[in-house]
Amino acid sequence: MSSPVETSTSGRNALPHTRAGVGRPPGAFRIGSGLDGRTFLAIAIAVFAGLLVVWWAATTSGLVKPIFLPSPGTVWSRMLELSADGTLWKDASISVYRMLIGFALASLMAIPIGILIGCFRVWEAAIEPFVDFVRYMPVVAFVPLSILWAGTGDGQKFVIIWIGTFFQQVLMVMDNVKRVPPDFVGLGRTLGLSESKILARIVLPSALPGIWDTLRISLGWAWTWLVLAELVAATSGLGYRITVSQRYFQTQTIIGYILFLGILGLITDQSMKALERVLFRYQSRQ
Amino acid sequence: MSVPKLEIAGLNKWYPGKRGPMHALADIDLKLADNEFVSLVGASGCGKSTLLSIVAGLQGFDKGVLLTDGAPIVGPGLDRGVVFQSYTLLPWLTAQENVEFALKAAGMSAGECRDIARAHIELVKLTRFADAYPSQLSGGMKQRVAIARALSYRPKMLLMDEPFGALDALTRHEMQELLTQIWEEHRLTVLFVTHDVEEAVYLSDRIIAMAIGPGRIHAEFHVGLSRPRNQDMIASSAFIALQKDVLAAIRAGSKDEKL
Ligand SMILES: Nc1ncnc2c1ncn2[C@@H]1O[C@H](COP(=O)(O)OP(=O)(O)OP(=O)(O)O)[C@@H](O)[C@H]1O
Ligand SMILES: [Mg+2]
Numbered sequence: 001m002s003s004p005v006e007t008s009t010s011g012r013n014a015l016p017h018t019r020a021g022v023g024r025p026p027g028a029f030r031i032g033s034g035l036d037g038r039t040f041l042a043i044a045i046a047v048f049a050g051l052l053v054v055w056w057a058a059t060t061s062g063l064v065k066p067i068f069l070p071s072p073g074t075v076w077s078r079m080l081e082l083s084a085d086g087t088l089w090k091d092a093s094i095s096v097y098r099m100l101i102g103f104a105l106a107s108l109m110a111i112p113i114g115i116l117i118g119c120f121r122v123w124e125a126a127i128e129p130f131v132d133f134v135r136y137m138p139v140v141a142f143v144p145l146s147i148l149w150a151g152t153g154d155g156q157k158f159v160i161i162w163i164g165t166f167f168q169q170v171l172m173v174m175d176n177v178k179r180v181p182p183d184f185v186g187l188g189r190t191l192g193l194s195e196s197k198i199l200a201r202i203v204l205p206s207a208l209p210g211i212w213d214t215l216r217i218s219l220g221w222a223w224t225w226l227v228l229a230e231l232v233a234a235t236s237g238l239g240y241r242i243t244v245s246q247r248y249f250q251t252q253t254i255i256g257y258i259l260f261l262g263i264l265g266l267i268t269d270q271s272m273k274a275l276e277r278v279l280f281r282y283q284s285r286q
Numbered sequence: 287m288s289v290p291k292l293e294i295a296g297l298n299k300w301y302p303g304k305r306g307p308m309h310a311l312a313d314i315d316l317k318l319a320d321n322e323f324v325s326l327v328g329a330s331g332c333g334k335s336t337l338l339s340i341v342a343g344l345q346g347f348d349k350g351v352l353l354t355d356g357a358p359i360v361g362p363g364l365d366r367g368v369v370f371q372s373y374t375l376l377p378w379l380t381a382q383e384n385v386e387f388a389l390k391a392a393g394m395s396a397g398e399c400r401d402i403a404r405a406h407i408e409l410v411k412l413t414r415f416a417d418a419y420p421s422q423l424s425g426g427m428k429q430r431v432a433i434a435r436a437l438s439y440r441p442k443m444l445l446m447d448e449p450f451g452a453l454d455a456l457t458r459h460e461m462q463e464l465l466t467q468i469w470e471e472h473r474l475t476v477l478f479v480t481h482d483v484e485e486a487v488y489l490s491d492r493i494i495a496m497a498i499g500p501g502r503i504h505a506e507f508h509v510g511l512s513r514p515r516n517q518d519m520i521a522s523s524a525f526i527a528l529q530k531d532v533l534a535a536i537r538a539g540s541k542d543e544k545l
Contacts, residue, residue, distance in 0.1 A: 181372065181374065183370045183372050183374045184374055184376070186339075186342075186344050186362075186368070186370065186374075187368070187370070187374045188391075189343070189344055189361075189362040190342055190343075190344070190362045190363075190364075190366065190367070190368045191364065191387075191388050191391035191392070191439075192362065192363055192364045192391060192392070193391050197391075201387075202376065205376070205378050206376070206377075206378075208378075280378075282377055282378050282379075282419040282420075282421060283377065283421055284421065285421055285422055
């Protein structure tokens with residue numbers, strides 16, 4: 001509990017010198033000092049609100065031209081309009097669909113391959129250097145190629161998302177598996193378990209929280225690559241709407257969609273984190 | 287003496303190293319009688335853990351003979367229980383389930399698993415924490431669960447590599463007492479690695495001091511203290527004298543002789 005810290009840093013404490021770490025900087029700059037959940041949330045919200053105010057002030061004072069940066073109010077009403085006529089939801093649902101399929105394809109392939117090369121050195125030698133090599137190729141450069149291969153339909157979106165996430169995921173899952181303590185495997189051996197049982201009953205459950213984290217992080221990249229693919233060649237989706245709006249100088253739609261994408265990302269990330277707390281409850285001390 | 291529980295003869299082990307093979311264990315000869323408690327002591331790097339994991343069957347060796355009950359050891363098995371320094375409790379299972387995990391691997395039915403696991407959790411005095419996850423247990427509690435797990439499937443031999451090395455002095459004493467108690471009741475053959483000479487003397491029938499470069503057996507001590515042991519013996523002159531001798535042997539066997 002962080003209660004001793006709280007009381008000692010409060011202004012009413014009569015004996016400030018008795019607290020541990022005298023002469024240390026206050027909480028904000030003390031490495032590893034605690035913070036309760038409510039204060040954390042309050043600070044986070046305050047920063048968002050502050051930025052909103054700055055945005056509002058900069059646009060209403062006429063400091064920035066609306067064509068470059070429209071006011072929050074304009075963006076909001078534009079988004080309400082697009083939401084009411086269904087455009088936003090049509091764009092969003094097609095994008096979510098593409099992202100989920102592309103991400104699922106990448107993940108379903110990356111997890112078994114990552115486990116394989118994390119467990120067996122021979123497979124690591126065969127696969128890891130190649131994956132590492134591809135990983136450094138810029139995904140953006142594959143966009144023209146992907147259009148040649150798969151046209152401009154949904155298939156091409158899947159390809160780009162797959163290229164952008166699969167290779168990273170493989171290496172991260174490999175790492176998750178390698179982090180399983182060697183003694184866990186030794187325990188399985190001393191209990192006379194076969195290699196496949198050690199894999200299923202010890203290695204996999206042990207690596208699972210890490211793999212879940214890998215999925216959560218790579219989900220964010222999948223969004224990025226999807227929007228990129230939609231910006232370049234698409235006839236629907238959130239990215240497509242952004243390109244079209246640029247043509248008509250509808251800055252309010254562009255900004256609105258970018259913010260919307262951010263919120264979508266935040267929601268998926270937070271839901272993954274919430275699920276993690278439920279799935280891997282055993283990790284907490286409560 | 288009949289067939290020894292464990293027999294090691296002329297055992298050698300090399301590790302591949304950057305500058306050619308490294309001789310980790312040289313001509314190890316060691317016999318453990320049934321129900322004997324033997325400790326391995328020696329300077330860091332003399333090969334105690336290597337020897338223990340070879341006996342566990344987790345590592346191979348290059349030359350020599352390794353037998354339990356007269357039969358060669360070819361790999362790990364349920365006849366030898368291992369307690370690791372790192373506890374190795376599976377974090378997604380409760381204390382009770384961790385013990386059941388081993389019993390299930392040993393081929394017991396679900397009902398047997400439950401009952402035997404409960405009895406062993408009780409043996410290490412953790413009934414109140416049977417349903418706690420490892421993240422909620424202290425280091426000493428975790429090691430108690432690990433001991434309960436290793437005992438639960440009735441191995442003929444218990445191999446322990448610095449099991450109490452990460453515990454504070456007080457918990458350590460508690461664990462030593464618990465272990466002697468269990469050992470005196472259940473009569474097991476134990477091979478115990480430790481850095482703590484007092485611990486070695488307190489627990490063992492026999493202490494093997496190893497020397498470094500290459501790892502070899504350097505001296506052997508019979509502990510003449512009576513059983514059951516209790517913490518009062520630690521202050522006795524016989525205890526202190528033996529402790530001194532063992533420490534001197536460890537010093538003599540360490541490379542730089544100034545340990
Ligand atoms: N897997 C390995 N590969 C190569 N060398 C190893 C390996 N394991 C141990 N060694 C080396 O073998 C020697 C003996 O190691 P070991 O871990 O058995 O010593 P130890 O007596 O248990 O030491 P400590 O008291 O520090 O635990 C050391 O020099 C170590 O560096
Ligand atoms: Mg060791």
